Amino acid sequence: MAIIRQKDKRSGLTYAYESESYWDKEKKQPRSRRKLIGRVDEKTGKIIPTDGRGKRRRQTSEEKPQRGPTPAAEAKRVFYGATYLLDQIGEQFGLTEDLKTCFPRHYQQILSLAYYMILEHPNPLTRFEKWDHLHKHPYGKNVTSQRSSTVFSSISEAGKNQFFSRRKQRCHEDEYWAYDTTSISSYSEVLKQVAYGKNKEDDRLSQINLALIFGESSGLPFYYRKLAENIPDVKTVLNLLGDFKTLGFEKVKLVMDRGFYSAANINTLMKEHLKFLIAVHPSLSWVRHELDQVYDALDTFENLDEQYDLYALTVRTDWDYTQDRPYKGDTLKEKRRVYLHLYYNVDQAAEDQKKFDRKLMRHHQELKNGQRVPEHEAFYKKYFTVKSTPKRGAQITVNHQMVEKAKRYYGYFSLLSNEKMDAIQALELYRGKDPIEKCFGDIKERLNLRRMLVSSEATLDGKVFVSFVGLILLAQIKKKMQAQKLFKDYTIQSLFDKLDVIEAFESPGQALRVGEILTAQKKIYEALGVPLPSDV
Incomplete structure (x- = not known):
């Protein structure tokens, strides 16, 4: 029996295995079997025993996570201020409750991984052990690289759909939803849904596309879907509507860029009785026809909006609606009322x-x-x-x-809606989708999804979901910061850094004790509507 040392390329750790040789009678050739005996200490070279795999096998499928915070197993001093903020934000708007309902066995690990992605970008998950040692977080234990893959793989489609439905219920009634897509690059060459195509960031790596829906009034993302290969935006709308039916989403109102515009998409949205506001290019012949009718009257002082410093006018017109009806063997053609909002910027x-x-x-x-x-x-x-x-x-x-x-048409742009509103209302709704672009930046940069390295489809799906959870937390904090004008004094990173240094002291059998909180830190918690850690 020999001892073999092998380095894990992803984690950088070296493991020791017992290797036993034996003769395979069926294949008539020598074989070997390995058994993990521990991790090799880089400094001393000694083997530190571990029972990680055996421990997982001993866990039963009925095992339930403990309620409430994980009790301290040893006395230690940890950083608490930033993770406490994330705890409170998640509790306040139901994120923690929704995760606990949909993923009762792994919600604490999901939260801890999301916290790590937010606070420790751009560090890879292989450095989670160091972060765990220094911080208090929901799971309260190290999530190894192998364990994180297990958590990612455990996130089922049924659980995600339940989560999306619960998040939608927390949205504001009658609000418009901004819909857009982005590309995420991947180093993996074995995943089926990863392919080469026109990358939105001119990246030469293979990619997947990610579609995101963002509530304009709530200011929160509540649904996403992963798109295989390089699917044009205009092709995604039909499947999106199919998802809405599956999830039970009703009274949908969508705001979309002109990349989603096509006559077929407009007809489909009307067929499903959905409200929409979509950008349309002034080069379209029917748009130019309507613009030409009011061309000389548009840039007059009556139509000037001082707030946005442009001219705006709404034209009521008709859409040539068509619908194939296989059950009748004909095509329905009729006029549908729409509103074309025209703008001119000098x-x-x-x-x-x-x-x-x-x-x-x-x-x-x-x-x-x-x-x-x-x-x-x-x-x-x-x-x-x-x-x-x-x-x-x-x-x-x-x-x-x-x-x-x-x-002739320079400086003009246009929006199309099937709900009555004036041009400035439509413009404000459309510009309200700007946070979705910032969300794409967050999910790529701060949540480290710009270039992913994963080994399976299930791991890819799970990591995107955990990143989405982190995105919800970031969006809520940014919304509160914007409302309280905290961006005058802090970036999102400097705010986390300011709070992260607050310490907490854990001792077995004793209540958590929070260290000193400075005046500036108190003001941040108060502005964000969060009670002080020492008061909880």
Whole structure:
């Protein structure tokens, strides 16, 4: 029997195994079996016994987590201020309760992993052991790299759907939901849903797409879905509506970018009797037709909004609705009332014109110098006339009629809705979706999902879910910080750093004792509506 040492590339730890050789009678060849006996100490080289795997086997499927905080097993001093804030925020708006209901065996580990992702970015989960040693958190014990994979894999689709339904119930009534997608890169080459495609960040790694729904009034994300491969945004709407039916979501109101616009999507949303507000490009022929009707009246003082410094006007018009009816063998065609909200921004028009003129100059110079670029041929043909004579050579003239036609719609943008509202209401709703972009930044940067390294589909799904839990906590804290104007004095990171240094003292059989809290720290807790740790 021999002892073999093997290093785990992901965790960086070296483990020792007993290796026993034996003869396989069926295969008629020598074989070996291994048994984990411990972890090798890097400094001393000694083997530290461990019974981690045996311990898991001894756990029964009926095992339930203890209620309340994990009692202290030993006396120690830990950092508590930042994790306490996350505890309180999770309790206040029902996140902890929802996780406990949907994932009763693992909700504490899910919370602890989410806390770690928030507070310790961009450190990998392999450094969780050090963080656990220094901090008080819901699970109260180390979550090893192997254990975190087990937790990720245990997060079922049924549990997630139940969680989404509970989170939706906590949303504000009659609010619009912002919907958008982003790409997440992955180093993995074995996952089925990871593929190469047009990455939204021009990353050369393979990717998955993540769709997110964000409540505009509540200010919180409450649903996401993972998209396989490089699916265009416009193709995701139909499946999204199918998810709504499965989860029992009713009275849905969506706010979407123009990447989701298509006639088929508008017809589908109308068929399902859903309200929507969606950006539409002014280059669409039907939009230009409506714009041309009010072109001269739009940029008048009656339509100027001083707050947003632009001109705005709403036009009531008709949508050519179509619906295939296989059960009747025909296609229903009728007019549906919609509202087109038109906007003109003088500064944007000037900027667009300047960019176009510069582009026109560059392409004119290419033609003049005889350095034509194949990719620019369509632009040459549209905006220039080139004539060549033996004496004068190439004569280049600008097609001013086409240039003026292009510039006519600079500075204009438009929104389409099927719910009656004025142009400024629609603009405020649409701009209210801006936090979803910040959420994408949080889920990639702070929650370390920009480039993932996972070994299985189940682990990928679970890690995305835990990151989503962290995203909910971050969104709620940022919303409170914005309302209390704390961003004047703190970033989200500096706020966590300010609180993280508050200590707590744990002793077996005694109540938790919290250390000194400074005036600045008290003001943060008060502004966020959280009682002081020493008062709980």
